Amino acid sequence: MNIIFIAINLAFALIIAPxxxxxxxxxxxxxxxxxxxxxxxxxxxxxxxxxxxxxxPQDSIKPLYKLAPYITFTSVLTAYLIIPTVLPASTxxxxxxxxxxxxxxxxxxxxxxxxxSSGNAYAxxxxxxxxxxxxxxxxxxxxxxxxxxxxxxxxxxxRLFPLPFRISSILAxxxxxxxxxxxxxxxxxxxxxxxxxxxxxPLIEYSGKHLGLLKYFVFLKRLLLYSLILDFIIPIxxxxxxxxxxxxxxxxxxxxxxxxxxxxxxxxxQAVGILKRASIVxxxxxxxxxxxx
Amino acid sequence: xxxxxLKSNNAKILRHDEKVTVALVPNDKLRTTAExxxxxxxxxxxxxxxxxxxxxxxFSMYHIFNCEAExxxxxxxxxxSNLKIPSITPIISGTNWAEREVMDMLGIFFDEHPExxxxxxxxxxxxxxxPLRKDFRYNERPPRVEFExxxxxxPGVMEVPVGPYHPALHEPEMFELYVKGEExxxxxxRGFHIHRGMExxxxxxMTINQIPFLAERICGIxxxxxxxxxxxxxxxxxxxEVPERALYIRTILLELERIHSHMLWLGVAFHLLGFExxxxxxxxxxxxxxxxxxxxxxxxxxxxxxLIGGVRRDIDENKxxxxxxxxxxxxxxxxxxxxxxxxxxxxxxxxxGIGVLSKKKGREIGVVGPTARGSDIDTDVRRDHPYAAYGxxxxxxxxxxxxxxxxxxxxxxxxxxxxxxxxEQALDQLPPGDILNEEYELPEHTICVGATEAPRGEDVHFxxxxxxxxxxxxxxxxxxxxxLPAVPIxxxxxxxxxxxxxIASIDPCFSCTDHIVxxxxxxxxxxxLDNYLGGL
Numbered sequence: 001m002n003i004i005f006i007a008i009n010l011a012f013a014l015i016i017a018p019x020x021x022x023x024x025x026x027x028x029x030x031x032x033x034x035x036x037x038x039x040x041x042x043x044x045x046x047x048x049x050x051x052x053x054x055x056x057p058q059d060s061i062k063p064l065y066k067l068a069p070y071i072t073f074t075s076v077l078t079a080y081l082i083i084p085t086v087l088p089a090s091t092x093x094x095x096x097x098x099x100x101x102x103x104x105x106x107x108x109x110x111x112x113x114x115x116x117s118s119g120n121a122y123a124x125x126x127x128x129x130x131x132x133x134x135x136x137x138x139x140x141x142x143x144x145x146x147x148x149x150x151x152x153x154x155x156x157x158x159r160l161f162p163l164p165f166r167i168s169s170i171l172a173x174x175x176x177x178x179x180x181x182x183x184x185x186x187x188x189x190x191x192x193x194x195x196x197x198x199x200x201x202p203l204i205e206y207s208g209k210h211l212g213l214l215k216y217f218v219f220l221k222r223l224l225l226y227s228l229i230l231d232f233i234i235p236i237x238x239x240x241x242x243x244x245x246x247x248x249x250x251x252x253x254x255x256x257x258x259x260x261x262x263x264x265x266x267x268x269x270q271a272v273g274i275l276k277r278a279s280i281v282x283x284x285x286x287x288x289x290x291x292x293x
Numbered sequence: 294x295x296x297x298x299l300k301s302n303n304a305k306i307l308r309h310d311e312k313v314t315v316a317l318v319p320n321d322k323l324r325t326t327a328e329x330x331x332x333x334x335x336x337x338x339x340x341x342x343x344x345x346x347x348x349x350x351x352f353s354m355y356h357i358f359n360c361e362a363e364x365x366x367x368x369x370x371x372x373x374s375n376l377k378i379p380s381i382t383p384i385i386s387g388t389n390w391a392e393r394e395v396m397d398m399l400g401i402f403f404d405e406h407p408e409x410x411x412x413x414x415x416x417x418x419x420x421x422x423x424p425l426r427k428d429f430r431y432n433e434r435p436p437r438v439e440f441e442x443x444x445x446x447x448p449g450v451m452e453v454p455v456g457p458y459h460p461a462l463h464e465p466e467m468f469e470l471y472v473k474g475e476e477x478x479x480x481x482x483r484g485f486h487i488h489r490g491m492e493x494x495x496x497x498x499m500t501i502n503q504i505p506f507l508a509e510r511i512c513g514i515x516x517x518x519x520x521x522x523x524x525x526x527x528x529x530x531x532x533x534e535v536p537e538r539a540l541y542i543r544t545i546l547l548e549l550e551r552i553h554s555h556m557l558w559l560g561v562a563f564h565l566l567g568f569e570x571x572x573x574x575x576x577x578x579x580x581x582x583x584x585x586x587x588x589x590x591x592x593x594x595x596x597x598x599x600l601i602g603g604v605r606r607d608i609d610e611n612k613x614x615x616x617x618x619x620x621x622x623x624x625x626x627x628x629x630x631x632x633x634x635x636x637x638x639x640x641x642x643x644x645x646g647i648g649v650l651s652k653k654k655g656r657e658i659g660v661v662g663p664t665a666r667g668s669d670i671d672t673d674v675r676r677d678h679p680y681a682a683y684g685x686x687x688x689x690x691x692x693x694x695x696x697x698x699x700x701x702x703x704x705x706x707x708x709x710x711x712x713x714x715x716x717e718q719a720l721d722q723l724p725p726g727d728i729l730n731e732e733y734e735l736p737e738h739t740i741c742v743g744a745t746e747a748p749r750g751e752d753v754h755f756x757x758x759x760x761x762x763x764x765x766x767x768x769x770x771x772x773x774x775x776x777l778p779a780v781p782i783x784x785x786x787x788x789x790x791x792x793x794x795x796i797a798s799i800d801p802c803f804s805c806t807d808h809i810v811x812x813x814x815x816x817x818x819x820x821x822l823d824n825y826l827g828g829l
Contacts (some may be wrong), residue, residue: 028569031570032569032570032572032573032574033573033574033577034573121451121452121453121454121472122453124451125453125472125475125789128474128475129475187567187569261569261570262570263567263568263639265566265567265568265643266639266643267643267788267790267791268475268790269788270639270642
């Protein structure tokens with residue numbers, strides 16, 4: 001039974017993730033005084049990309065360049081087995097919290113390695129930025145995970161969902177909200193892709209199916225992170241969990257896309273500075289959690 | 294003061310009236326004259342070479358200085374002996390491009406020029422063929438020559454091409470940035486990917502009253518100001534009295550053009566900084582100004598309003614009412630969006646202290662317009678050389694001292710509000726009467742100059758009248774020509790992430806596409822469009 005539920009969860013994620021992006025595009029367009037494309041537009045874009053031929057640049061290290069999108073995509077899919085989305089079903093074991101963090105790290109790393117191996121100057125600058133952002137984000141995430149583990153006294157998600165209602169857990173969730181914002185490559189943190197500056201950076205050489213996979217990965221990652229934060233809040237045995245979850249997703253995407261519409265892009269040093277400051281806050285939150293508040 | 298300088302250098306005064314002085318300076322005194330003029334506060338506006346063999350003179354070079362203190366343009370003429378003229382680039386670096394252009398187009402060599410390499414002609418253009426000489430027909434196409442260009446690779450430095458196609462730049466030009474990590478250690482500008490040969494076309498086959506329409510097509514954003522500058526040059530030569538109503542209508546349109554151009558730039562700046570909402574809203578407001586232009590002239594852009602001696606369409610009471618109503622409404626909206634934008638810390642942080650151009654360097658290069666005014670250089674053609682109706686109207690010239698991108702941003706923002714105020718005044722005081730004076734006689738061989746303050750800065754048109762309803766020589770100089778050499782200086786030492794906004798901060802206006810450059814490690818090939826399409 002559990003396996004079927006997990007499969008439903010996975011299918012839900014694969015279908016809904018691009019729709020959420022379409023929804024967010026619509027909200028941003030309305031805020032910018034535009035009509036905006038249909039909610040299905042992101043899906044049409046992806047379908048088009050998957051139909052297109054892929055081209056490998058001459059200077060690239062071909063095996064790495066071709067493999068990277070698949071590793072990126074599958075690692076984020078694997079994380080869906082552990083984090084429940086629409087149905088409360090998942091495979092859980094001790095330490096799966098750590099595994100999810102590693103899977104997300106693996107996805108980013110293979111993304112960057114693929115970009116590096118393309119041999120393009122813009123891609124290299126973009127990956128450089130991606131790595132520095134990832135590093136500072138990782139520090140913050142480490143503190144948050146520490147806090148959550150201390151609060152729930154466990155490293156397994158089945159004992160962490162939902163988090164007990166405490167000052168430290170609210171603060172930790174607020175910080176998680178920030179990390180998720182940064183990790184979902186949104187303005188002002190889309191520095192690695194920065195279209196007017198370095199022409200989509202790491203993605204510049206990718207085309208067709210590979211580009212489609214990488215874009216798909218970004219949408220899946222966003223939904224995964226949304227689900228993570230909602231799972232920490234909504235009780236797993238709640239009979240109306242499904243409704244709460246769907247409403248939560250909609251609220252999160254409205255909040256995130258509204259925030260995005262009101263920001264200009266940071267420079268990488270500014271973004272790293274902000275994340276460092278947030279890390280110090282996270283350290284303090286961890287101490288609060290240790291004290292037992 | 295200026296006359297004394299010229300006379301002390303044995304100059305022969307060819308023309309001297311309240312706006313323009315033309316003097317023939319002997320070649321051995323050329324440098325000292327230029328130096329003295331520069332020290333007296335005149336900056337280098339532009340230079341034009343002329344093939345005057347048909348007038349019995351030979352080849353000559355006209356250096357045009359802008360003397361703001363006296364409200365006068367000084368044109369010093371030097372005649373080439375043996376195709377050679379001493380270069381004044383070692384003294385004023387702003388003459389670099391003007392002299393190289395003349396070397397390319399006319400084959401006059403400038404002695405001791407520090408960088409005597411091609412600027413405008415493409416690499417596949419044959420040696421020894423000079424397109425602006427009078428014996429070169431306007432429709433002649435010389436055969437293409439093969440070439441190979443060696444590229445140096447610097448160790449430890451990455452070369453990042455920004456252009457010829459790049460999403461941050463909406464026209465084809467190229468900046469080669471040399472980057473270490475995120476820091477820019479050097480920048481080279483390569484431009485003139487298309488030279489449309491407008492000067493040759495105008496001299497070769499157009500009449501005096503056709504050129505205004507060609508001049509308007511120099512630029513897709515600020516065409517009307519080119520049109521005005523040309524018309525003013527001819528009116529200056531022929532001493533034509535333009536009806537006052539026409540002058541006021543010109544002022545209204547010039548300011549309308551400035552507003553739409555600045556709004557466009559402000560939107561682009563927001564876009565480059567990633568602030569998409571600001572971009573969309575700025576362009577939404579700009580759209581009302583495009584509609585206003587359509588109301589007044591029938592066209593959203595490329596108004597086609599000027600003729601020599603006046604304008605072609607009148608502003609009636611109905612249009613006047615519609616104009617002031619819309620202005621009132623948009624003024625509030627503009628203030629709202631920009632007051633919000635200037636309160637966004639992260640937006641201001643991205644512009645503050647970035648791309649600094651010092652006042653001294655700016656003067657040497659001869660930067661103009663908002664680029665100059667952002668660097669504490671108090672210059673504005675509207676105030677210093679009053680034209681159209683600007684002499685009767687009241688306006689402020691915003692000056693900022695820091696010389697960074699933020700200063701240039703704020704200068705443009707304040708100018709938008711000033712322009713609205715100018716239009717309101719001009720509408721209020723619009724005098725009755727004719728709009729076109731067609732009774733005039735054109736002189737022959739008169740040297741004349743017309744200048745306007747384009748949205749991007751001083752726009753100078755230099756002309757020599759020809760025989761029978763033609764110009765002998767017409768040399769327009771767009772403001773970006775003077776501002777671009779400053780960009781590599783602004784870029785040096787900055788972060789790569791800031792490069793697009795720095796390049797955009799001078800509001801560059803390049804041209805439409807014609808050449809592509811393929812960077813292939815060691816070699817550079819440059820293809821013309823025909824060649825490229827043939828290969829597909």
